[in-house]
Amino acid sequence: MKNVNVKKLALAGILVAVGVVCSTFSIPVGASKCAPAQHFINILGGVFLGPSYAVAMAFVTSLLRNLLGTGTLLAFPGSMCGAFLCGMLYKYAGRHLPLAYAGELFGTSVIGGILCYPVATLLMGSEAAVFGFVLPFFVSSLGGTILAVFLVTAAKKMKIFDIYLGNLEAPARQKA
Secondary structure, eight states, X not given: OOOOOHHHHHHHHHHHHHHHHGGXXXXXXXXXXXXXXXXXXXXXXXXXXXXXXXXXXXXXXXXXXXXXXXXXXXXXXXXXXXXXXXXXXXXXXXSOHHXXXXXXXXXXXXXXXXXXXHIIIIISOOOOOTTTTHHHHHHHHHHHHHHHHHHHHHHHHHTHHHHXXXXXXXOOOOOO
């Protein structure tokens, strides 16, 4: 059995909680409830924890949002595809933040939007076009991505998560 990093698991739990709490701020677009905070959380998870944690976080957040009534079934394919592509591009394409942001945008809006078609028509009984969710998901993920550009860049410069996760040593405290 793999050794589970408790700090990563704790951070993932905190980010899931933030995603669920912030899901009360959503923009209803047709059958979907677009939640920009979810996309910001996906990028944080993909960049600082990796693709597997990001996908797991997106799934748990979507599940909790659905159980609490602040999300729809469309949250699953949209958020999970964006989190996966964000994490994979960041991890395997040279750790470039713009690729992570593009992965979240493309994964959520195009791939997740297209995958929502069968969910909407078969499970929700909604009439939808194949590309009907691409634009609303793009708008939602764009809001979260813009927020992530500022906050993730600042967190990377200050090495906040790297220090927390043990990737770097904490700066020595100065004695008075």
